[in-house]
Amino acid sequence: MNTHSLSGDLVFRDGRSKISHKAKNNKYHLILDAAIEVFARQGFYQSTVAQIAREAGVADGTIYLYFKNKDDILVQFFNYRTKQVFDRFRAAVNQADNSLDKLRNLIRRHLMEFQRDRNMAVVYQVETHQNSRLAEVQIREMAQMYQDLVSEIVESGQQEGSIRKDLYVGLVKRFILGAVDEVINTWLHSDKNYDLVSMAEPLVDLFVRGIGTPDKKT
Helix, strand or coil, X not given: CCEECCCXXXXXXXXXXXXXXXXXXXXXXXXXXXXXXXXXXXXXXXXXXXXHHHHHCCCHHHHHHHCCCHHHHHHHHHHHHHHHHHHHHHHHHHCCCCHHHHHHHHHHHHHHHHHHCHHHHHHHHHHHCCCCCCCHHHHHHHHHHHXXXXXXXXXXXXXXXXXXXXXXXXXXXXXXXXXXXXXXXXXXXXXXXXXXXXXXHXXXXXXXXXXXXXXCCC
């Protein structure tokens, strides 16, 4: 006789699970990827669970083994991607030896992540500009982590003498995040026939000329 584990997996008498953890994890991410593909193509509110299941190649009921509903898919996507993307931001920053290069690496990595995953970029940009956001908490957390990282870089640059000390850090970090966000938004609404990452250097140059000390070379 077979039984069910506490996790809901079918378990045989010898203890073997019918659905391995790896298989479940793969199916979970398969559904997430399919959902973001559908959301980016049709818009969140025009998408259905049936369309997501078809895109993922699974039965409609399979979706509910992993997610409560369509809203939950969006929230879990942001939970997962927020940590993943921010870890890459931090790794890029840590590769640089000075504050200006840290800022350059951060902006380049930011643009690279969104260019590499256009579906994520579309869903993120749309969701952040909604009046009512389902992933409000996740988006706010991601923005706060990003701003905190920029603050860390700016304050370090002020101590190094590469960034002006008379600047209000709170204003600088919002200016940088807003400018990068606008560059991504413009790229998404264009024919995208140019390299988004190529905009990193002009952005850094703009920031440094505005916040850097006059005698500091970039």
